[in-house]
Amino acid sequence: MMPRESTNDETLSVADAGRDVWDIVVVGAGLSGSIAAREAARLGSRVLLVEKATLPRRKVCGCFLNANAVASLAALDLTSLLVTSGAPAVRGVFVAAGRRQAYLPLPTGAALSRFWLDAHLSREATAAGASLLTRTEAHLVGTDDERCTLRLIRGAEEVEIRSRIVVAADGLAGRLARETQGCTQFINPRSRIGVSAATSHVPEGYEPGTIQMVVGREGYIGSLQVEDGRVEIAAALDPAAMKRWGPGETVRRIFEHSPLPRFEGVGDLSWQGTTPLSCRTTPPAGRRIFFVGDAAGYIEPFTGEGMAWAIASGAAVAATAHEAARHYSADLPRRWIAERERLLRGRMRLCRLVTQSLRYQRLTELNVTLLGHLPFLATPVICWLNRPRPIASGQR
Ligand SMILES: Cc1cc2nc3c(=O)[nH]c(=O)nc-3n(C[C@H](O)[C@H](O)[C@H](O)COP(=O)(O)OP(=O)(O)OC[C@H]3O[C@@H](n4cnc5c(N)ncnc54)[C@H](O)[C@@H]3O)c2cc1C
Numbered sequence: 001m002m003p004r005e006s007t008n009d010e011t012l013s014v015a016d017a018g019r020d021v022w023d024i025v026v027v028g029a030g031l032s033g034s035i036a037a038r039e040a041a042r043l044g045s046r047v048l049l050v051e052k053a054t055l056p057r058r059k060v061c062g063c064f065l066n067a068n069a070v071a072s073l074a075a076l077d078l079t080s081l082l083v084t085s086g087a088p089a090v091r092g093v094f095v096a097a098g099r100r101q102a103y104l105p106l107p108t109g110a111a112l113s114r115f116w117l118d119a120h121l122s123r124e125a126t127a128a129g130a131s132l133l134t135r136t137e138a139h140l141v142g143t144d145d146e147r148c149t150l151r152l153i154r155g156a157e158e159v160e161i162r163s164r165i166v167v168a169a170d171g172l173a174g175r176l177a178r179e180t181q182g183c184t185q186f187i188n189p190r191s192r193i194g195v196s197a198a199t200s201h202v203p204e205g206y207e208p209g210t211i212q213m214v215v216g217r218e219g220y221i222g223s224l225q226v227e228d229g230r231v232e233i234a235a236a237l238d239p240a241a242m243k244r245w246g247p248g249e250t251v252r253r254i255f256e257h258s259p260l261p262r263f264e265g266v267g268d269l270s271w272q273g274t275t276p277l278s279c280r281t282t283p284p285a286g287r288r289i290f291f292v293g294d295a296a297g298y299i300e301p302f303t304g305e306g307m308a309w310a311i312a313s314g315a316a317v318a319a320t321a322h323e324a325a326r327h328y329s330a331d332l333p334r335r336w337i338a339e340r341e342r343l344l345r346g347r348m349r350l351c352r353l354v355t356q357s358l359r360y361q362r363l364t365e366l367n368v369t370l371l372g373h374l375p376f377l378a379t380p381v382i383c384w385l386n387r388p389r390p391i392a393s394g395q396r
Contacts, residue, residue: 009055009123011131014152018159022048023325025150025163026130027138027176029055031307032293032314033169034121035076037130039318040167045325047130048163049122050152052137056119060196060274062222062234062301063114064090064211067107069308071388076315081120086227087112093211095371096258097364102371103210104378107386109304111209113198113226140166140179143287164325166289167317168281169310172274174295177281183291184282191276192219192300195247196234197269203261206231211304212261215368216254217361220302223263233263236277236300236355247271277301284340285333288324292317296340299348300355303385312343315391347385354381 026037029051037049065073065087073079087110095102126132133152141149141160148166152159168176172194177185202225206212212223219237226232233251241250248267255262280297284290293310316339324332358364371378 009126009132010134011126012133014133014136014154014157014159017048017131017133017152018161021147022046022161022163024048024165024167024321025050025138025148025161026167026169027150028169028171028174028295029122029125029132029134030059030118030169030171030293030310031121032295032310033167034118034125035311035314036167036169036292036318036321038121038125038128039076039315040322041125041129043318043322045322047125048161049125049130049132050136050138051122051132051134053134055122055134056115058198058272059114059118060194060234060272061114061232061307062196062211062224062304063111063226063232064109064222064224064304065112066109066304066308067386068305068388069311070108070110072308072311072315072391075391076311078124081117081124082110082112085112085116085120088209088225088227090211090224091209093213094260095213095215095368096260097215097361097368098257099259100365100368100372101259102368102375104371104375104382106382111224111226113228113230113232116227140176140289143181143289148288164288164328165321167321168289168291168295169293169314170295172277172279172294172298176289176295177291180286180289182283183286186280186282187276188278191278192236193239193242194234194236194274194277194301195251195271196232197271198230198232199263199266199269200230201264202231203263205261213302214254214258214260215358215361215364218250218254220358221251221254222301222304231263233266233269234301236302239276247273283333283337285336287333288328290317290321290333290336297348299351302355302358303351305347305351305385309344309347312389312391313340316340316343343389350381350385
């Protein structure tokens with residue numbers, strides 16, 4: 001098992017960030033934010049990337065980069081991240097419901113912890129010329145015809161900064177949607193909650209290079225061995241079960257009847273949680289502000305696509321934000337909304353359909369039984385979800 005390396009590549013102080021007008025401030029150095037910052041910097045914009053956590057940081061995620069995400073990283077010349085991290089290739093998924101199970105081959109993806117990936121992506125952004133502030137929370141104060149004003153907060157230190165454009169990449173729990181005039185954050189009342197934990201105990205019978213999915217009445221769990229040998233266990237759980245038993249016990253109960261290998265002491269791991277998973281920002285753009293990744297909208301993790309959506313939308317927003325910083329016109333928010341829809345709408349619809357069907361346990365068990373005998377029936381859906389899309393790159 002490799003030790004987890006620690007980095008903090010901050011490039012300026014909070015006070016320095018307030019001295020100038022930025023072309024673009026990107027809030028959130030997750031996947032979508034770091035990619036947007038890197039691509040916009042490569043186009044020539046002066047970019048500030050602001051992250052409230054200390055990098056590297058853990059993040060609730062199943063850590064599966066599907067074939068579409070891997071192809072997008074390649075299109076952005078970022079394959080080296082997968083190579084140097086030693087991310088294991090992932091070629092299949094075991095799905096279990098009740099006592100039934102099926103094995104479905106997948107187009108080759110990769111298993112990489114967010115601890116590693118996000119820290120290295122933020123470094124790619126600074127290598128491209130973006131400035132980075134970590135341990136700093138950004139809030140939108142207001143927007144006028146010329147620029148946006150943000151407040152940066154780090155401990156007792158507070159500074160107001162100005163930017164022509166803001167890219168909101170602040171994730172599921174982000175507050176920028178609520179701070180933007182004319183934007184509303186809609187949370188699906190039936191939404192599940194995300195949780196995750198890592199364990200170095202790999203159960204006997206666990207097959208490296210595969211995802212293990214277990215679906216139960218209280219939600220579903222995915223587990224995957226990542227680059228440092230640990231297994232990341234991530235789950236989408238019913239809020240009522242979470243309230244009653246807490247995350248560890250709910251996960252243990254879902255695993256209880258599963259035919260797949262079980263993790264020792266799963267109930268006692270250190271679980272981290274999210275806000276409700278199914279949410280969207282409407283509209284996902286306002287005056288001089290564009291929303292990307294989970295901050296614009298997310299559904300559920302079952303189909304393993306959130307990172308692919310974050311990479312695609314992060315790369316695509318860079319060109320729009322770069323153009324907006326130079327010559328702002330009122331139709332740019334509308335253009336970004338249409339562009340994001342074109343990129344993601346079909347995939348999000350299918351993800352919604354699949355995750356809604358998982359709420360019917362009998363139906364899921366029937367489907368898993370069928371796929372256990374005829375796994376090729378899932379091939380068209382798997383291929384469609386994993387198909388690469390041409391991706392916008394900032395390199396000209
Ligand atoms: C249980 C679970 C399992 C998942 N499994 C997978 C999977 O296997 N494969 C997959 O592709 N996707 C998966 N996803 C989805 C994936 O994790 C997300 O879609 C992806 O992380 C979105 O990236 P992002 O950059 O939009 O947001 P995030 O990665 O959430 O990044 C947002 C960043 O913004 C920062 N931030 C927030 N507010 C502020 C502020 N005010 N100022 C400064 N910084 C701020 C946060 O600290 C954070 O670093 C899973 C999600 C869940 C919940």
